[in-house]
Amino acid sequence: MTNYSIEVQNLVKFFGRRLIFNDINYSFNSSTVYGISGPNGSGKSTFVKILSCIISPTKGKVVHKADNKIIEEEKLHNHIGFVSPYLFLYDEFTAEENLIHFSKIRGKIFEQEYSNFLLNEFNLLERKNDQIKGYSSGMKQRLKFVFALLHNPEVLIFDEPTSNLDNNGKEKVYEFINKLKKEKLIIIASNEDTDLSYCEKILELEKYKNK
Numbered sequence: 540m541t542n543y544s545i546e547v548q549n550l551v552k553f554f555g556r557r558l559i560f561n562d563i564n565y566s567f568n569s570s571t572v573y574g575i576s577g578p579n580g581s582g583k584s585t586f587v588k589i590l591s592c593i594i595s596p597t598k599g600k601v602v603h604k605a606d607n608k609i610i611e612e613e614k615l616h617n618h619i620g621f622v623s624p625y626l627f628l629y630d631e632f633t634a635e636e637n638l639i640h641f642s643k644i645r646g647k648i649f650e651q652e653y654s655n656f657l658l659n660e661f662n663l664l665e666r667k668n669d670q671i672k673g674y675s676s677g678m679k680q681r682l683k684f685v686f687a688l689l690h691n692p693e694v695l696i697f698d699e700p701t702s703n704l705d706n707n708g709k710e711k712v713y714e715f716i717n718k719l720k721k722e723k724l725i726i727i728a729s730n731e732d733t734d735l736s737y738c739e740k741i742l743e744l745e746k747y748k749n750k
């Protein structure tokens with residue numbers, strides 16, 4: 540198992556003159572499930588986007604390490620599986636075409652057997668040749684988990700993981716969290732109590748609002 544860590548140092552984010560959070564110092568490590576909590580608009584999505592280097596902080600640093608070796612920003616997508624409302628899927632492609640396309644972008648071989656396994660787990664196997672534009676919002680959400688897990692990344696970042704999911708879908712997500720928590724670093728941004736009940740440590744963004 541790879542020992543993965545994300546160090547957050549003196550992290551500050553402003554949008555214009557609005558302070559989103561100030562001076563966050565925190566360390567995330569493998570084999571732990573972390574929660575990022577706070578009410579709507581508190582900065583959960585902003586924080587996990589900065590963690591994944593999708594956007595930059597106003598001040599401070601985010602350092603990713605695998606077995607103590609720093610990972611360059613351009614290579615982070617190989618190490619992170621992301622589920623979020625802003626993840627883009629190609630509507631005109633089928634589910635499987637989307638998965639093949641993203642494997643190529645990641646520079647990975649498309650693992651058909653594992654893909655079918657995950658599609659089956661998330662109840663999408665029979666619909667894998669349907670265009671995404673015909674998917675319901677819950678089906679799209681399930682497909683995002685297949686994307687996130689397909690390249691077997693060391694870090695899983697789930698932003699609002701259970702939105703649009705029915706009870707069966709939620710249970711599947713929690714089952715995967717339980718199955719993977721020993722070997723992965725899992726970060727869940729949510730204001731759902733049930734999602735947060737799976738987290739061993741919680742970073743409350745409301746504590747970082749003072750200048």
Ligand SMILES: Nc1ncnc2c1ncn2[C@@H]1O[C@H](COP(=O)(O)OP(=O)(O)OP(=O)(O)O)[C@@H](O)[C@H]1O
Nearest residue numbers: 554555559577578579580581582583584585586730
């Ligand atoms: N690109 C942007 N430009 C300006 N302000 C932004 C931008 N993105 C987010 N914000 C603001 O930053 C704050 C935090 O937003 P963010 O989406 O991170 O919160 P959140 O905790 O994830 O909210 P929710 O629970 O509603 O998803 C909000 O006030 C939002 O309006």
